[in-house]
Amino acid sequence: xxxxxxxxxxxxxxxxxxxxxxxxxxxxxxxxxxxxxxxxxxxxxxxxxxxxxxxxxxxxxxxxxxxxxxxxxxxxxxxxxxxxxxxxxxxxxxxxxxxxxxxxxxxxxxxxxxxxxxxxxxxxxxxxxxxxxxxxxxxxxxxxxxxxxxxxxxxxxxxxxxxxxxxxxxxxxxx
Numbered sequence: 001x002x003x004x005x006x007x008x009x010x011x012x013x014x015x016x017x018x019x020x021x022x023x024x025x026x027x028x029x030x031x032x033x034x035x036x037x038x039x040x041x042x043x044x045x046x047x048x049x050x051x052x053x054x055x056x057x058x059x060x061x062x063x064x065x066x067x068x069x070x071x072x073x074x075x076x077x078x079x080x081x082x083x084x085x086x087x088x089x090x091x092x093x094x095x096x097x098x099x100x101x102x103x104x105x106x107x108x109x110x111x112x113x114x115x116x117x118x119x120x121x122x123x124x125x126x127x128x129x130x131x132x133x134x135x136x137x138x139x140x141x142x143x144x145x146x147x148x149x150x151x152x153x154x155x156x157x158x159x160x161x162x163x164x165x166x167x168x169x170x171x172x173x174x175x
Contacts, residue, residue, distance in 0.1 A: 064097020
């Protein structure tokens with residue numbers, strides 16, 4: 001391959017990488033816009049207080065979108081290590097975050113996750129929304145916390161996925 005062909009291939013790869021990043025960013029911004037729109041619709045309706053689980057899901061979704069946007073910035077702009085194999089993660093992560101918001105709501109309302117502060121209706125909703133945001137922003141640690149709670153409350157051990165993921169990381173480091 002001569003220098004001209006090498007430059008052309010590099011330019012082609014760069015354009016493909018740019019379009020991937022712009023596409024994923026647009027997807028996440030669209031999801032974020034939809035979440036904000038639905039939150040606005042919920043708060044404007046007279047029944048907004050009757051759907052706190054939806055609000056928890058939406059706050060968690062904002063957390064997930066925030067984390068994905070941060071990931072794009074870090075991997076593409078700062079570290080210059082964008083790879084297309086992570087595109088499914090960027091697509092799925094905000095959806096998983098929405099689900100985590102619902103799970104967070106259920107566990108808090110069931111009394112399995114408890115706040116240290118005194119419970120007041122308005123304050124507890126804000127605390128619940130904050131925990132929901134964190135659960136969506138940091139899905140991995142939220143899932144670890146659920147596994148800890150499951151072990152203490154129900155006697156359920158860590159999932160095989162957690163054990164396998166840790167084993168694979170250790171194998172890679174020792175190889």
